[in-house]
Each structure stands twice: as C-alpha cells, then as structure tokens.
Amino acid sequence: MTFESDKIMFEIYQDTQYNKKYRVVYFTELNEHNKHEEINRALAGNHYFDGFIRDHKKDEAKKIIQSIIDELNEGNLLSSNEIKEKLKEYIP
Numbered sequence: 001m002t003f004e005s006d007k008i009m010f011e012i013y014q015d016t017q018y019n020k021k022y023r024v025v026y027f028t029e030l031n032e033h034n035k036h037e038e039i040n041r042a043l044a045g046n047h048y049f050d051g052f053i054r055d056h057k058k059d060e061a062k063k064i065i066q067s068i069i070d071e072l073n074e075g076n077l078l079s080s081n082e083i084k085e086k087l088k089e090y091i092p
Contacts (some may be wrong), residue, residue, distance in 0.1 A: 012083075
C-alpha cells in the first residue's frame with residue numbers, strides 16, 4: 001500500500017515567460033521559501049506532463065525526469081505514453 005507521504009507529485013511544463021525551456025517542479029518537495037514562486041512559474045507555463053514518483057526511488061526517478069527534460073529541450077517531443085514508459089518502475 002502506498003501512502004500519500006510516500007509519493008512525490010511533479011509537473012513537467014514549458015516556461016512561457018523566459019526562454020521557452022522545459023522545466024520540472026516537484027510540488028511536494030517545495031518549502032516556504034520557494035513554493036509560491038515555483039508554483040506560479042509552473043502555472044504560467046504550458047503543462048506537458050504530471051504525475052507522482054515513489055519517494056524511496058526518487059533519486060533514480062529524478063535522473064530519468066531530467067533526461068526527459070533534456071530531450072524535450074533538444075527538440076525531441078515525447079508522448080505521455082513514452083514518458084510513462086520511461087518512468088514505469090518509479091510510478092506508484
């Protein structure tokens with residue numbers, strides 16, 4: 001059984017205000033110092049993909065998410081199914 005506290009919510013979005021780059025925000029890891037800025041930046045961007053990753057494998061999952069961001073920023077668009085496939089063992 002997976003508890004809410006065992007998951008990290010994230011969103012991949014395209015920044016529309018600065019450089020049109022794809023970015024990721026891990027909502028459940030934000031703190032009081034950065035949460036408003038990061039949430040506002042994500043809300044102002046174009047949503048691309050969102051979901052949850054398991055907390056106990058988060059470092060591995062974040063590396064894969066970063067590789068997805070790198071691919072997107074290189075112009076290689078990925079479908080939701082392709083992203084899910086890359087993250088399948090990290091999604092609760």
